[in-house]
Amino acid sequence: MKQTQILVVGGGMVGAATALALAQSGFEVCLLEKRPPDLSWSAESPYHPRVSALTRASENFLASLNAWSGIEARRLQPFTAMHVWAEDAPKRIDLEAAAIGEPNLGHVVENSVVQAALWDQVMAQPLIRVYADGIAQLEETEDAVHVTLTSGTSLQAQLVVGADGAFSTVRTLAGIGLDTHDYAQAAIVGCVRTERSNHQACWQRYQASGPFAFLTLGDHVSSIAWYLPLEQQDWALSLNDAEFARAVTQASNGFLGEVTEVGARAAFPLIRRHAQHYVRPRVVLVGDAAHTVHPQAGQGVNLGLLDAAALAEVLTEAKSSHGLDWGRRTVLRRYERWRRGDNLVVQRAMEGFDWLYTTDEGLAKGLRRRVLPLADHFSGMKHWLMQQALHGRGRLPRACQPQYKGQTS
Ligand SMILES: Cc1cc2nc3c(=O)[nH]c(=O)nc-3n(C[C@H](O)[C@H](O)[C@H](O)COP(=O)(O)OP(=O)(O)OC[C@H]3O[C@@H](n4cnc5c(N)ncnc54)[C@H](O)[C@@H]3O)c2cc1C
Numbered sequence: 452m453k454q455t456q457i458l459v460v461g462g463g464m465v466g467a468a469t470a471l472a473l474a475q476s477g478f479e480v481c482l483l484e485k486r487p488p489d490l491s492w493s494a495e496s497p498y499h500p501r502v503s504a505l506t507r508a509s510e511n512f513l514a515s516l517n518a519w520s521g522i523e524a525r526r527l528q529p530f531t532a533m534h535v536w537a538e539d540a541p542k543r544i545d546l547e548a549a550a551i552g553e554p555n556l557g558h559v560v561e562n563s564v565v566q567a568a569l570w571d572q573v574m575a576q577p578l579i580r581v582y583a584d585g586i587a588q589l590e591e592t593e594d595a596v597h598v599t600l601t602s603g604t605s606l607q608a609q610l611v612v613g614a615d616g617a618f619s620t621v622r623t624l625a626g627i628g629l630d631t632h633d634y635a636q637a638a639i640v641g642c643v644r645t646e647r648s649n650h651q652a653c654w655q656r657y658q659a660s661g662p663f664a665f666l667t668l669g670d671h672v673s674s675i676a677w678y679l680p681l682e683q684q685d686w687a688l689s690l691n692d693a694e695f696a697r698a699v700t701q702a703s704n705g706f707l708g709e710v711t712e713v714g715a716r717a718a719f720p721l722i723r724r725h726a727q728h729y730v731r732p733r734v735v736l737v738g739d740a741a742h743t744v745h746p747q748a749g750q751g752v753n754l755g756l757l758d759a760a761a762l763a764e765v766l767t768e769a770k771s772s773h774g775l776d777w778g779r780r781t782v783l784r785r786y787e788r789w790r791r792g793d794n795l796v797v798q799r800a801m802e803g804f805d806w807l808y809t810t811d812e813g814l815a816k817g818l819r820r821r822v823l824p825l826a827d828h829f830s831g832m833k834h835w836l837m838q839q840a841l842h843g844r845g846r847l848p849r850a851c852q853p854q855y856k857g858q859t860s
Pocket residue numbers: 460461462463464465466483484485486502503504505562584585586614615616617619620621638640676719737738739740746748749750751752753754755
């Protein structure tokens with residue numbers, strides 16, 4: 452039977468970051484990924500349809516893992532402003548990096564680029580062993596977890612980290628329940644070229660059917676997030692390029708002019724999920740395995756990276772406290788107490804946005820039309836909002852704080 456200190460299941464952005472952060476602290480890690488990424492990349496590679504808007508906290512963490520330079524060497528796009536408005540509100544809210552003395556409000560990066568930059572480091576890290584395999588069985592005992600992989604290989608670990616995404620097998624095998632809410636909405640994502648420049652900004656327009664966003668990937672190139680009632684998902688995906696370009700121009704009300712070119716697209720039914728527990732004896736969940744949020748404010752992977760950094764910090768502190776069994780439940784609970792409430796707040800805030808911007812009656816409509824336009828005049832409030840969105844709220848893991856940027860260990 453193979454042995455390891457920590458088994459991380461799932462090598463997506465969050466799992467790869469978790470494995471690296473733990474290995475940097477001297478833990479011996481096995482990383483299990485059933486579909487290891489293709490690391491070949493060229494500047495001519497077409498844009499991948501899935502992108503994330505990464506906060507400064509995520510940037511700092513990725514830099515501390517030496518992965519930010521791999522992202523810069525591939526492709527990333529800073530955004531210097533965010534413009535948000537509702538179709539029936541008289542005024543839009545403009546958030547600008549220059550107003551808070553920052554060079555940008557974050558970066559839009561293809562998920563495949565983030566994952567590849569992390570995997571470059573994973574492959575170079577002697578404390579990480581990679582298995583291209585899945586997990587079939589998991590049995591917890593007092594001081595270890597016995598795992599059977601899909602290939603039949605047996606493995607014993609002191610701790611299993613479930614980073615295997617929204618449909619987490621680890622979560623199911625550990626018997627952890629899930630609270631869910633179906634938004635009955637789908638997000639259509641993809642890359643488009645527009646007649647007018649996006650001015651290195653992200654634009655989000657709220658309409659009755661849901662938000663529509665352009666996230667800058669270049670001057671005239673944007674990633675779109677087009678939110679539709681779920682029953683229209685198949686229709687949107689069935690459109691040919693010319694029809695899709697016309698539909699996106701219409702859905703965006705042409706605020707960046709005509710859509711002139713479209714790339715590959717994908718659709719994601721939107722469901723809020725929250726694991727009822729993040730920890731079981733010797734098992735812990737991070738990233739989408741623990742929570743999924745409505746993507747309208749681009750928070751999902753940013754929260755997952757905070758989970759990864761927080762878990763690594765808690766385990767590292769426990770390991771360095773003489774004689775403490777770092778894999779035991781009381782230690783894991785510190786991580787759960789730190790991260791679960793924060794993730795819950797963000798999940799609920801997304802519901803608040805949805806209500807405020809899409810409810811077509813009563814209080815929401817009044818706030819949208821009369822109170823929100825005033826928000827644009829209160830620079831103090833806007834500055835606070837931008838700082839929260841960029842740097843994160845509450846207690847930030849040390850690796851996500853500015854001084855950790857570029858640190859190696
Ligand atoms: C439309 C849309 C837009 C979004 N935009 C943003 C944004 O702008 N900003 C942001 O922060 N977030 C955004 N998100 C959320 C973000 O994409 C997710 O939070 C993020 O991808 C989750 O990463 P993860 O590593 O936790 O999970 P995943 O990316 O799902 O990775 C899980 C990994 O585990 C592997 N795996 C699964 N099962 C097993 C198994 N049994 N054994 C071994 N390996 C396994 C998979 O192959 C995969 O590699 C968006 C989401 C959507 C749907």
